[in-house]
Amino acid sequence: xxxxxxxxxxxxxxxxxxxxxxxxxxxxxxxxxxxxxxxxxxxxxxxxxxxxxxxxxxxxxxxxxxxxxxxxxxxxxxxxxxxxxxxxxxxxxxxxxxxxxxxxxxxxxxxxxxxxxxxxxxxxxxxxxxxxxxxxxxxxxxxxxxxxxxxxxxxxxxxxxxxxxxxxxxxxxxxxxxxxxxxxxxxxxxxxxxxxxxxxxxxxxxxxxxxxxxxxxxxxxxxxxxxxxxxxxxxxxxxxxxxxxx
Amino acid sequence: xxxxxxxxxxxxxxxxxxxxxxxxxxxxxxxxxxxxxxxxxxxxxxxxxxxxxxxxxxxxxxxxxxxxxxxxxxxxxxxxxxxxxxxxxxxxxxxxxxxxxxxxxxxxxxxxxxxxxxxxxxxxxxxxxxxxxxxxxxxxxxxxxxxxxxxxxxxxxxxxxxxxxxxxxxxxxxxxxxxxxxxxxxxxxxxxxxxxxxxxxxxxxxxxxxxxxxxxxxxxxxxxxxxxxxxxxxxxxxxxxxxxxx
Numbered sequence: 357x358x359x360x361x362x363x364x365x366x367x368x369x370x371x372x373x374x375x376x377x378x379x380x381x382x383x384x385x386x387x388x389x390x391x392x393x394x395x396x397x398x399x400x401x402x403x404x405x406x407x408x409x410x411x412x413x414x415x416x417x418x419x420x421x422x423x424x425x426x427x428x429x430x431x432x433x434x435x436x437x438x439x440x441x442x443x444x445x446x447x448x449x450x451x452x453x454x455x456x457x458x459x460x461x462x463x464x465x466x467x468x469x470x471x472x473x474x475x476x477x478x479x480x481x482x483x484x485x486x487x488x489x490x491x492x493x494x495x496x497x498x499x500x501x502x503x504x505x506x507x508x509x510x511x512x513x514x515x516x517x518x519x520x521x522x523x524x525x526x527x528x529x530x531x532x533x534x535x536x537x538x539x540x541x542x543x544x545x546x547x548x549x550x551x552x553x554x555x556x557x558x559x560x561x562x563x564x565x566x567x568x569x570x571x572x573x574x575x576x577x578x579x580x581x582x583x584x585x586x587x588x589x590x591x592x593x594x595x596x597x598x599x600x601x602x
Numbered sequence: 603x604x605x606x607x608x609x610x611x612x613x614x615x616x617x618x619x620x621x622x623x624x625x626x627x628x629x630x631x632x633x634x635x636x637x638x639x640x641x642x643x644x645x646x647x648x649x650x651x652x653x654x655x656x657x658x659x660x661x662x663x664x665x666x667x668x669x670x671x672x673x674x675x676x677x678x679x680x681x682x683x684x685x686x687x688x689x690x691x692x693x694x695x696x697x698x699x700x701x702x703x704x705x706x707x708x709x710x711x712x713x714x715x716x717x718x719x720x721x722x723x724x725x726x727x728x729x730x731x732x733x734x735x736x737x738x739x740x741x742x743x744x745x746x747x748x749x750x751x752x753x754x755x756x757x758x759x760x761x762x763x764x765x766x767x768x769x770x771x772x773x774x775x776x777x778x779x780x781x782x783x784x785x786x787x788x789x790x791x792x793x794x795x796x797x798x799x800x801x802x803x804x805x806x807x808x809x810x811x812x813x814x815x816x817x818x819x820x821x822x823x824x825x826x827x828x829x830x831x832x833x834x835x836x837x838x839x840x841x842x843x844x845x846x847x848x
Contacts, residue, residue: 375629378716379621419846444723450731453841454848466724468716470624477690478712485696487752489735489761497845506733506759513755514748515735595699599743600665602700
């Protein structure tokens with residue numbers, strides 16, 4: 357980053373532990389004048405960025421946060437916008453690229469990070485070791501009918517299904533409803549698992565059947581895994597066979 | 603890793619550039635006595651691991667490679683098995699867990715890495731910024747009929763679709779056939795993109811329509827992205843809207 361170029365780095369910080377970030381992401385944050393993103397995320401990284409100037413906005417003010425990045429970059433500041441997991445998986449990368457059309461003088465670089473489908477899978481075993489779908493159950497930006505259609509299609513295609521944002525305090529019963537839709541195709545005994553607070557204090561994981569998954573107390577920090585017909589649970593781990601004859 | 607425990611680390615090395623690995627993955631490889639995996643991958647990382655003992659087997663001898671890891675771990679060696687991208691996404695994590703049932707005294711830990719869906723997306727823009735599917739077109743371990751069924755389901759669900767292993771020297775015409783299946787639902791003008799040799803020398807990217815994608819000269823180093831109905835190309839970048847009203 358030299359002084360004359362106007363550039364924003366959009367950085368995936370992974371689950372929140374410094375050693376689960378890439379060297380590239382750490383180097384960008386080390387060099388940044390300003391880190392934009394939830395202060396809770398920066399706090400997760402501990403002392404390394406404790407002295408950095410940060411800026412945040414409340415939830416649902418994502419567009420303000422993005423435009424602030426562009427305004428600061430135009431003033432010559434080295435800006436890094438951070439997202440948990442990967443910025444291009446339900447993060448702010450696409451919104452930044454959309455808004456960026458108003459700021460053609462500002463370059464955007466996306467620095468990938470470990471998304472919860474991958475970090476959660478590693479904790480559980482190997483549930484996404486074959487074709488898989490990632491679906492968010494949040495209907496804040498997506499019609500509920502679209503989500504339902506995708507759940508049905510994913511089950512019909514015998515995909516492993518990873519659910520992000522399964523439910524929240526204001527969205528109760530969403531996971532149960534999703535499970536019931538998938539159960540129509542997959543049956544009640546399908547092997548499933550879930551992870552909570554990956555890479556953070558109080559990490560939890562569990563395996564269960566699809567029927568049992570309905571009643572797991574999931575929240576916005578939970579990532580849910582629903583196996584395909586070749587997924588099994590062994591020794592507390594959730595594993596999807598790739599097709600080798602062992 | 604202390605001397606008495608028997609443990610194998612199954613490590614995702616990301617696309618192949620050292621600064622795209624996590625600190626956790628680098629630390630595991632630094633401490634390993636033996637790195638098992640294609641020597642080409644280790645070579646990609648340059649001098650850092652140049653002095654390490656390595657072991658590999660030819661393609662299609664994955665089970666031998668896995669059992670070698672267990673045998674070495676039983677002899678008290680610190681073993682790291684590396685896979686490109688993430689070990690749990692079309693990598694050896696699930697096979698290791700399956701074979702591991704024969705070696706209950708050996709612990710397995712999976713260290714996540716950046717998979718091509720995520721690293722390729724970052725290069726292209728933000729194509730997987732909403733619900734997406736990952737499908738491998740390789741029919742070496744999967745029936746062609748299963749792959750076809752998944753392609754149809756993914757298109758019917760209006761998922762963004764990421765294709766791994768689109769074709770190889772021995773599997774020609776696979777990408778064209780997949781595009782034709784998806785086109786029945788998505789139409790010929792759907793926004794698409796592809797990346798080749800992510801994070802390595804000679805990285806290439808491109809955007810195109812679904813009809814044009816049929817004739818992209820894809821190989822095993824290519825990752826293909828097929829947009830959903832909300833995906834667009836702007837300024838050479840492939841972006842899937844998340845639903846904000848910009």
